[in-house]
Amino acid sequence: MQCAWCSTPESQRSEPEIGFDLSKCVRCGECVHTCPSGALTFDKTPSVRRDLCDGCFACADTCRKRAIKKYGKTLNVKEIVREVSKDEVFYFHSGGGVTLSGGEPCAQTDFAAELLCELKKHGIHTSAETALCVPWENVETLLPYIDCVLADIKHMNSEQHKRWTGIDNSLVLNNIRRLDSSDFPVSLIVRIPLIPGVNDTDENLKAVAALARELTKKLQAIELLPYHRLGLNTYKMLGRPYQLESTAVSLREHIDERANFLRSCDPGVPVYLH
Numbered sequence: 001m002q003c004a005w006c007s008t009p010e011s012q013r014s015e016p017e018i019g020f021d022l023s024k025c026v027r028c029g030e031c032v033h034t035c036p037s038g039a040l041t042f043d044k045t046p047s048v049r050r051d052l053c054d055g056c057f058a059c060a061d062t063c064r065k066r067a068i069k070k071y072g073k074t075l076n077v078k079e080i081v082r083e084v085s086k087d088e089v090f091y092f093h094s095g096g097g098v099t100l101s102g103g104e105p106c107a108q109t110d111f112a113a114e115l116l117c118e119l120k121k122h123g124i125h126t127s128a129e130t131a132l133c134v135p136w137e138n139v140e141t142l143l144p145y146i147d148c149v150l151a152d153i154k155h156m157n158s159e160q161h162k163r164w165t166g167i168d169n170s171l172v173l174n175n176i177r178r179l180d181s182s183d184f185p186v187s188l189i190v191r192i193p194l195i196p197g198v199n200d201t202d203e204n205l206k207a208v209a210a211l212a213r214e215l216t217k218k219l220q221a222i223e224l225l226p227y228h229r230l231g232l233n234t235y236k237m238l239g240r241p242y243q244l245e246s247t248a249v250s251l252r253e254h255i256d257e258r259a260n261f262l263r264s265c266d267p268g269v270p271v272y273l274h
């Protein structure tokens with residue numbers, strides 16, 4: 001899925017990519033000459049043809065002003081476990097753990113399963129934030145190693161879901177029902193990024209409450225995530241358009257009122273603001 005409000009657009013591609021911080025760029029043009037693929041051009045500012053870029057990142061190494069940023073890096077399971085183990089003592093004292101997020105952890109199922117398995121061997125609590133928009137087999141592969149699933153629901157109306165994310169919600173809703181009725185000992189939290197004018201309507205929240213009442217085995221809570229625009233600069237750096245340019249962030253009063261409305265629909269579980 002590619003949600004219009006995604007705050008981490010750098011996680012939508014499966015390979016690392018470059019972005020330009022033009023506020024740092026002094027327009028020297030040096031990066032263009034180091035590109036072995038002819039992917040960089042210069043017309044007042046540098047820009048990249050991503051279809052030609054082979055991800056060598058010579059340009060990022062060349063730029064003395066650090067105006068070219070590399071988004072993403074490749075790590076193996078051992079390297080990640082070594083990194084997160086540095087905080088093991090904090091997980092122990094705070095009751096915290098590791099949450100795979102993204103992006104979409106289920107898009108790298110085998111890797112995520114191997115990583116989660118290793119984390120469990122270290123006794124670390126594991127969660128995965130997922131849109132569940134993958135075949136059930138992918139979800140099933142991960143569930144033995146997950147303590148808590150944070151399942152995002154973007155919209156209960158399938159057409160609206162498709163309009164705002166690029167894909168309908170049938171797979172998402174089937175998977176969430178299947179997960180709830182499964183025998184895997186996981187807890188489930190439903191998360192809703194509350195986007196003004198998109199999914200914060202009475203109708204959508206009533207449908208969320210109705211779904212929540214169906215999820216009788218594992219659902220612990222519903223969390224509402226206020227809309228924010230923290231990813232806006234990343235869109236600019238990646239040269240991608242942001243669809244919700246004119247949408248203002250929600251006022252706290254609005255989110256409180258929407259949470260109270262959802263509670264009044266009696267979803268059967270607590271409703272929290274994130």
Ligand code: SF4
Nearest residue numbers: 025026028029031063
């Ligand atoms: S090398 Fe850096 S400062 Fe020079 S044009 Fe390229 S991005 Fe801008």
Ligand code: SF4
Nearest residue numbers: 035053054056057059
């Ligand atoms: S990453 Fe490599 S191929 Fe891509 S634009 Fe930079 S120098 Fe060119």
